[in-house]
Amino acid sequence: MCGIAGIIDPSRVADTLVNDVQNMLAQIGHRGPDGAGCVVDNGFALGSVRLAILDPAAGQQPFSDPSNRYWLSYNGEIYNYLELKSELEAMGCRFQTNCDTEVVLNAWITWGPDCLRRFNGCFSFAVYDCKTESLYLARDRFGKRPLFYVRQGNAFYFASEMKAFLAIPSISFEQDAGQLASILCVWTPLPDQTGFKEIKSLPMGQWLTLKNGDLTTESYAELRFDEEPQPNDEHAAQELIRERMNRSVELRLRSDVEVGVYLSGGIDSSIVALLAKDFSAKPLSTFSVEFDDAEFDESSDQQLISEYLGTRHCAERISYQDICDQTPAAVYHAEVPAFRSAFVPMYILSDRTRREGVKVVLSGEGADEAFLGYDLFKETLLRTSWDQLSGEVRRSRIQELYPHLAHYGPEDTAAMTGLYQQFSKERMPGLFSHELRFQNGQFSTRLLKDKNTPLAAITDLISSTPDYDALSPVEKAQWLEYKTLLPGYLLSTQGERMSLAHGVENRCPFLDPGVFSLATAINLKFDDGLREKRLLREAFRNRLPDRIIEKRKFPYRAPDAAAFAKHQPDYLDLVLSDAELAKLPFLNAAFAKRLANKVLTKPASDISTKENQTFLYLLSISLLHRSFVRRETLPRATLPPLEKVINLQRETAA
């Protein structure tokens, strides 16, 4: 895994670009501590920091073809690179390394952007064509690997993480109140949003071209739910699940270094660990977070799986104090506002993983979206069929929806029925499945002086998506999850930004395109969807302990405001002091202070989920303002060992 950065600026000569690109790389050195490299010429600079995983000795970047016409800075892994390499060799390509980097460049030279559809993996990369003076940027279909860019007149900057732009004084990090309104309401940035005015994210499944000053973007992988025929029967469906998951895990174990597994204690990561063990000759290492607070702790299930599979298990126990201590650093790495604190333990866990000598892990992300694991999908089914259901069925279905939330208990079922009645008709066009979430999100927009129109951006996004209207209510719910919570939080803030903060790469077998397309072909075809991920569970029933197979979805959560209320870290001044709050010009300081005071003084049982979320937003936005806007308390940037510096004007190599 790596980090990439680059500059296109026709007005600058090669010599003046070297320092800038190296300074950008230093800001993201944590992504690739094994080495750094760059290539510069008049008008362009490309660089990368790398975490050596495949053919460590030969994978130095940027990588060029023998003619030096094409230069590649590449972040990611193409899991099917061996198959693509054979195909390219049959077409006459010759390879010097065993690295997937060389396969990516040859695939691009051979097929152009059509190569992207062939890639099964997580990636973002930049290719510069010296002959046509064109830059191409591309990102994987689910948004596993990040890529941000800034355009200022004729100058164009890009990087794996926004913090690289801290090295360019002309780039401001002004927070965008309009985007913040959308983020607060929807929970996460939309695919092109970052929360900062000047900085854009290249959406998942897209590629960008910059040529003669013209910038264009195109999609190569729309999310489709009709790409595969339905299997004949449930038995065939389960067999296919096992086949695809086997293949997916096998591909993701391709590595020249040890691969571990993040074990949550749930069914998804247990399946991943089981299959990883099937393919591993050596004992498998597994990693988990445990909590002092029993409400969040899944350690007994984690230990059960670890013992069952005989893994070398490393558990990191998280206290309220740990959350308080590490939140500022974790927010700095996340770079975007966060609505819960559960990413902070993952920051701590990746540090432990790296210290245990493991720099690649598999995890279970993507299973809930593909196989309908979230209660949100059941809630959508319930609200869709509300008018056809009897009072008795409504009541029993409501009680089964969110058993971990006390206010969904039997004594309040009548009131809940009243609430759901109000949400049984679509009120936000196209967003039916997420109306309760977004309605609650509107509470958080009260943090802003001007609430703007928080749903405008997501409404534009679905309106501009071909065939969105034709999706079923549950498919729309999935689509929204694949464009918001999954890439905007789970894979990024809680996923790769936390793991790469400590040089650990994460891989997600449930995000294999073949697994996704199979799931879309079998969901709700053999059951009513009321037992979450039923087919997935049944497919592995005889291979995992019954307790894990039967375990209900236990949302991964961590102590939110309660941790801060208990330990009152110094930086809470950012959300409690009038002077500090006044530094954020877009903030409704009176509401922010009132909320912070309530959340930090009242018992946790009096604090609602949306108040918890709103507090986390306030805290993270304030911490981001301190780091990125005011550039205070920034960690020291360190460039990894410089392995390669090529100045095409001088043709000298270090």
Added chain:
Amino acid sequence: MQQIRDFIEDQFLIEFDESFPETSDLFKEGVMDSFGYIQLIRFLEKEFDIKFSEQEMTANVMVSLSLIEKTVSRKLSESITD
């Protein structure tokens, strides 16, 4: 009825005024969520010693301060006439 207004203002961190009138839909404005709704119902039932039927709770009568006040007044007067 002042105690209902106080409860909502205190619990949901809002203030009723010209920009946020008593007729505002508390759900649509993002003020009340499922947790808050349950808190409110429990408060009203305890404070006024009344009980809401499921029918009342499914008839969209509890979405704004003015509707809540009206519903509570009606229930109180019904209990007196009973």
